[in-house]
Amino acid sequence: MPVVTDRPDTRRVREPGTPPRPLVVLASIVLAAGTGAAIWLLPSRAQGEWAALGERAGSGATPSETPSVPAAEPSPPPAVVRPSGFVAFVDAVREPRFNLSREARRSHVRWFTLGHLTAGQKGCVPKWGGLQEQGGNPVANRLAPLRAAGGDAGLAFGGPAGRELAAVCPDLARLTAAYRRAIGAFTATYIDFEVHDPAGGATVLRRARAIAALQREAADEGRSLTVSFTLPVTGAGLSRADQEMLRATRAAGAEIAAVNLLAPVDTALGTGSRLRPIASAVRAAHPQIARSLGESAAWHRIALTPVLAGPGDLTRLEARRLVAFTSRNHLAWLSTRGAPLSPGITRFLTGATR
Structure with missing residues (x-):
């Protein structure tokens, strides 16, 4: 007598069109073996890609769902730190008691230029006043x-006194190291070259290559090094030698932020017309500077420094006109040399050129 149970019969009837189970198992084994052989025969790079896909599959994520790592954004260029507004020049050798922070509080001057570093007796060693x-x-x-x-x-x-380092230091590596030590000693972001005699092509090229190397080093370290040239200007503009020096310096890879024009005040003229020759000299120099620096217009690369014979050479009215000329032509900055300005004129220039 057969035993009746509630369990269904484990041997199910195979539906039409379904292959036998042993055949399915055998096909799966063959497929797995074939896939493994194919992967083994792939180049190593392809295997790596397949392995990566396998890892993603094992983690439960499809390739499209896997978050991609964003490419690193390029580092921002270093901030450019350069003079602006009114820049006060300090003869650090003749005025050893000059207090920079006290003068800044008194006159509100933010930028100063300290001079002059010239070649000492050893040639490749810069010293204050030599x-x-x-x-x-x-x-x-x-x-x-x-x-x-x-x-x-x-x-x-x-x-104006002594010799610029490049004229007496014939070795480029030593010259670059000398500039580098001075910049590092004072953590300077701005240096100026006051050149009264270009002293020949070899000197110009040596200085230019040193400047270019220092600017590249600064950029690699995430900082900037602003460079200007202070040059005398006349009614005809710059001398031909100075124009060639600027052109050769730029061609060597150095970036010249500004050309600071030294323009003497003609004390023989009346107070109402003493600034006219200076304005004419700047206008004459502009196209020369533009050509030398490879630009169509270079007003923003011109700084203006009237040279005063006495403290009365710049009245309040003339200071206003000077500021108006600087602003109208978008000059880089304004400064003075020679005789000191009265505190009132300095404060006016500082406030008006901010």
């Missing part, structure tokens, strides 16, 4: 309080 050790100048050693108050100062190489 005599004073680089780290022994009390004015330059007072930079920290000025910077803490939001101001800054650049270094001026060359000048």
Whole structure:
């Protein structure tokens, strides 16, 4: 007598069109073996891709669902730190008691230029005035309080006395190292070259290559190095030698941020017309500077520095006209040399050129 149970019969009737189970198992084994052999025969790069796909599949994510890693964005260019507004020049050798931070509080000057670093007796060693050790100048050693108050100062190489370093240091590596030490000692972001005699093509090229190398180093370290040239200007503009020096310096890869024009005030003229020759000189120099720097217009690369014989050479009215000329032509900055300005005129120039 058969035993009756509630379990269904495990041997199900195969539906029409369905292959036998043993055949399905055998086909699966053959397919797996074939796939493994195909992967083994693929190049190593393809295997890596397949392995990656397998890892993603094992994690439960499809290739389209796998988040892609965004490409690293390029680092932003270093911030350009350069003079602007009114820049006060300080003869750090003749005025050792000059207090930068105190003057900044008194006159509201933010930018200073400290001069002059020229070649010492050893040639490739810059010294203040060619005599004073680089780290022994009390004015330059007072930079920290000025910077803490939001101001800054650049270094001026060359000048009316002594020789600029490139003219007496014939080795490019030593010249570059000398500039680098001075820049590093004072953490300078701005340097100026006051050149009164280009001194020949070899000197110009050596200086230009050193500047270009220092600017590349600064960019690699995420900082900027602003470079200007201070040159005398006349009614005819710049001398041909100075124009060629600017062109050759640019061609060597150095970036010249500005050309600072030294324009003497003609004291023989009346107070109402003393600035006219200066304006004419700047206008004459503009196309020359533009051509030398490879630009169609270069007003923004011109800085203006009237040279005063006495403190009365710039009246309040003339200061207003000077500021108007600077602003109208979008000059890079304004400065003065020679005789000191009265405190009132300095404060006016600082406030009007911000």
